Amino acid sequence: MTTDNTDVIYACLIDLKEVLQSIALLDNKTLLVYSAEELMDKASLVPLPAAGAVYEGMRATGEVNKTTNRTGTSAEAVFTILVLADKLKLSTEGTKQANIHVMGLIRKALRMRKSPTGHVYRFMLEAPADEKGDTLIWAQRWAVPVSVI
Secondary structure, eight states: OOSOHHHHHHHHHHHHHHHHHTSGGGTTOEEEOSSHHHHHHHGGGSOSOEEEEEEEEEEEOSOOBTTTTBOSOEEEEEEEEEEEEETTSSOHHHHHHHHHHHHHHHHHHHTTOBOTTSSBOEEEEEEEEEEETTEEEEEEEEEEEEEOO
16 A cells, blocks of 8 residues: 555556456456546547546545544545447447446446555446447446545
8 A cells, every 4th residue: 555645546547447457348448537538539449338447536534533633634536437338339228238237347346346545445326427429428436545644
């Protein structure tokens, strides 16, 4: 475990990328990106589904430590996994089932997985995120505790 937040965040992103690439449907089709738009641009040359891991920032957690009076030393880093799917290759029902299947594989791969911080990733959200032309975008959000000092 590293104490430098930048290194911890990057280590978590690399860990998430490795987890996603361990899923056969996403092998060699997973990127580290800043947005869905960047993922769509970069993934345009690979067959879908494709995935991207996005760092969404940190938010403070916890209460004031009454022993040390240190406030705001605990936080959680938030990451979103975006999955792109081609809606034209499948029927409407098939598309939904295929997306749900991929999202389930990701949940299964991250369930009880320890991040580089030594904490287990915490599931936060899963939902369809957007639709761009012929591409459906689904999102899963995960958080992991980090120290800000």
